[in-house]
Amino acid sequence: MSDKSPATPVDFWFDPLCPWAWMTSRWVLEVQKQRDLDVRWHLMSLAVLNEDKLDELPAEYREMLEVKAWGPVRVVIAAQEEHGPQVLGDLYTALGTRIHNKDEGPGKETVAAALKDVGLPESLMDHWDSTPYEPQLRASHKEGIDKVGQEVGTPVIAVPGPDGEEIAFFGPVVTPAPQGEEAVRLWDGTLAVASVPGFYEIKRTRTKGPDFSNL
Numbered sequence: 568m569s570d571k572s573p574a575t576p577v578d579f580w581f582d583p584l585c586p587w588a589w590m591t592s593r594w595v596l597e598v599q600k601q602r603d604l605d606v607r608w609h610l611m612s613l614a615v616l617n618e619d620k621l622d623e624l625p626a627e628y629r630e631m632l633e634v635k636a637w638g639p640v641r642v643v644i645a646a647q648e649e650h651g652p653q654v655l656g657d658l659y660t661a662l663g664t665r666i667h668n669k670d671e672g673p674g675k676e677t678v679a680a681a682l683k684d685v686g687l688p689e690s691l692m693d694h695w696d697s698t699p700y701e702p703q704l705r706a707s708h709k710e711g712i713d714k715v716g717q718e719v720g721t722p723v724i725a726v727p728g729p730d731g732e733e734i735a736f737f738g739p740v741v742t743p744a745p746q747g748e749e750a751v752r753l754w755d756g757t758l759a760v761a762s763v764p765g766f767y768e769i770k771r772t773r774t775k776g777p778d779f780s781n782l
Contacts, residue, residue, distance in 0.1 A: 574605035580711030580723040582613045583639050583662040584631075584673050586742075588722035592659065593744035595724070598754045601747075608655035610647065610707045611721045612640045638695040639673050644704040645694040646687055657685045728762050736761045 579595060581588040599606055614636035621629050639662065646654050661681035662673075671677040679692050694700070711723040714735035725735040736757070745753050760766055 572603070574603045575726060577604050577606045578609060578711075578725040579606055580609045580611040580707075580721060581659060582611050582636070582721045583643060583659060583666060584613060584636055585721040586667055587720075587738075587740050589663045589667045590742045590744045591722045591724075591739060592663070594739075594741060594750055594753065597744060597746055597750040601751050602754070606656065608652070608659060609711055610640060610643055610655070610704060611711045611723065612636065612704060612708045613720060614640065615705060615708045616712065616717070616720055635673055638675065639678050640704060641694045641696075641698040641701070642678050642682070642691050644700045644707070645691050645698050646682070648700045648703055649691070650687060654685065654687065658682070658687065661685050726758065728758075734758065734761045 577595060577599075579592060581592060583589075595604070595606060598604060614632050617624065617628075617632050621632060624632070643655070643658060643662075646658055658681065661684040662678065665671045665677045665681055665684075666673050671680075675692065675695060678695075679689055682689060682691055698704070711725075712719075714725055714733075715723050715737045719737035723735060723737055725733055728734040739753065739757050741753065744750070760769065
């Protein structure tokens, strides 16, 4: 019998449009190279998150959330429902690489190319304008956001705490994604802070964030 402990489950909720979630996801995958993590990907939706407060947002963000944010998540939820949740990790990497690293934007051509990159059928693009899987999309979003509250967005991460109770948190928001030992230090520190029952929030000054102009 093996004495090896099971991998630590890490549930990660993302919207492929979110540059913060993209950076955080690359950090988690860097940690996975050095720690035994079982990363399980789930879909959130910035469009769903903000659909009741569009009037409060600047015009450029309203356009992004009303027009650009729906197509990609519809296609991704269709991929999950028709091909299994195991496709989400590679599909997210393909989408994020094109949208964020290559600045291709989140349009139809980009999403179709990402599907091709991971061997998924182009027919999934039929879900771009509408999908029968919207209830599943909303359920996945709700599962993630209910863990942290409506005041935040993507990403959401949930892990087992020291006592077995689940720890869930938004973020961390970080750019660029830490590498090597720095990635593990941030992982250990984030879990330590998030595991304190009375912990609420921490912020630090930043001078520059990711560029949203390609979305």
